[in-house]
């Protein structure tokens with residue numbers, strides 16, 4: 001924490017002029033501020049005249065009255081990600097250029113939605129860091145580093161990302177990767193309160209953005225691949241005091257339930273008389289991303305995640321739907337009581353979460369206006385529900401789906417494809433655990449009445465792990481990734497080439513079909529923004545930023561960034577000028593699980609930066625230099641075949657989730673094929689002693705012995721040599 005407070009202190013020196021003109025930023029922590037006020041820099045020349053106005057529920061409810069701002073995660077409580085601004089439109093778009101950029105000096109994934117309040121922008125970056133910027137100039141106002149312990153990265157399935165802050169009554173709320181919820185003074189970045197939302201003995205992580213509803217800060221967590229029990233909690237925005245907690249899955253049946261909804265859920269779980277105890281395996285159901293809110297109904301909608309482990313015959317051998325996994329929950333935000341639920345994937349067996357973005361809208365369906373909630377969860381079906389009652393109105397495949405043949409609208413249940421059950425043998429299934437659509441936010445335009453969905457077709461070979469072996473703090477999915485690696489090799493699949501497809505789909509939720517599709521070069525691409533200028537904005541994994549015509553998908557403008565984009569853009573206005581902002585920096589869930597040669601980072605690295613555009617500027621985006629590295633000659637291979645085989649198994653159980661299947665990794669997380677002798681010389685120090693823990697590579701001494709490390713190293717080297725030899729033979733022109 002020493003480094004953290006030093007950093008904050010240093011940044012504060014830069015905004016003292018700003019502080020002196022503020023009336024709203026009285027410091028509560030005298031001791032913390034004393035040394036700073038003693039060091040007033042005389043030469044400080046910043047002349048910002050920003051005011052830090054307070055956001056409350058009325059302002060968010062009436063967000064359309066102040067379209068210049070982006071006050072909440074999805075701009076409005078309905079989370080449509082639609083802006084009424086029109087200065088940038090189909091006629092003016094060709095004049096769009098770079099207004100300013102801000103370097104975060106990080107190389108990991110960037111997923112945040114910027115928040116803009118009256119000319120002040122708040123973003124988050126890798127490692128849950130917060131940056132406050134002048135939205136007109138990019139001037140840094142303050143930064144805050146929660147000093148997440150680097151070793152906590154081991155518990156993050158999907159990179160050390162963060163999806164943004166919430167603002168409320170002058171405060172900025174951020175949730176850190178290691179499970180803390182922190183309230184900062186919006187003007188200074190000073191900590192007002194901080195609480196731990198997790199039990200540190202269980203590997204929860206937080207990557208999601210908090211929401212504030214009726215003065216309660218709402219936050220969930222992730223970790224369903226690591227053996228956790230999901231929950232969502234509300235805290236008093238003033239004090240951080242816990243108001244309520246909703247567990248998404250039941251705990252030990254011998255103990256009293258924490259709240260009444262768990263009694264109903266309990267009946268849908270069963271050990272089937274076996275020794276499997278879901279409450280010891282965690283159960284899952286983590287609410288790690290999506291929320292939406294209807295102020296009229298006073299209902300908070302929360303999406304829940306997959307089971308822990310993925311496989312239902314391990315998790316609940318006696319069968320059952322396993323409530324409330326992969327569900328949309330409608331909760332009273334004041335009490336945490338459940339109004340209704342809808343489970344998209346009963347008895348989830350495929351890591352099909354329902355944590356994906358949810359949008360509230362009014363749709364005319366069969367001549368009647370319906371207040372709906374819409375979701376395109378991982379399982380490949382687009383759902384439209386009545387959001388007052390949870391009644392299913394429609395569910396249609398928005399991508400290629402093989403696990404189910406459809407959804408029965410009478411029962412609301414999917415019709416599973418029995419031939420693809422992977423209990424007895426591996427099965428290639430669409431979609432895979434990456435989903436047909438993941439967290440990448442969609443957008444809905446009330447003008448075109450279309451939902452814009454970042455879609456990918458990405459098959460996965462589900463391969464049962466037998467016997468299932470639970471290890472606390474390890475990757476526990478019930479799938480055997482070393483067996484999967486063997487099959488991939490036997491099939492002769494070239495892991496350095498991708499076989500998936502990524503696209504932006506414009507979906508008509510009333511006609512229940514796609515209206516247009518824009519194919520991308522890369523499988524994993526960014527979130528979406530729709531505007532009243534008849535535009536849709538989206539970035540891609542190969543480092544392009546696009547503006548498309550919202551009604552027909554024609555690409556009207558694109559800018560080469562050369563940094564992969566997964567984050568969603570936003571738009572706002574300051575002093576009469578409209579801006580479009582997007583974070584660049586590839587990573588997240590796709591960072592390791594998928595190798596895609598078209599991703600920008602292979603050639604240009606992955607420097608995190610916020611890019612902000614406006615009309616009439618001649619400036620262009622400075623492009624990172626090409627720096628595609630060659631695999632260096634690996635050190636001599638010392639392991640024998642037995643060691644390599646053992647190492648392959650151990651690698652895929654413990655390392656592959658981050659470093660990639662068959663040791664083909666990505667830029668943002670170290671690709672082990674590129675390690676030179678200096679790294680191989682200290683393998684045990686890295687893997688067992690944790691000397692790189694601060695960078696995110698924790699010690700695995702709780703799971704691995706020295707012999708395991710030697711085996712892993714032998715396997716990694718054998719793969720590095722394979723790729724090195726191939727590279728050299730291509731260079732020498734050998735056939």
Ligand code: CA
Nearest residue numbers: 224225306351
């Ligand atoms: Ca998952």
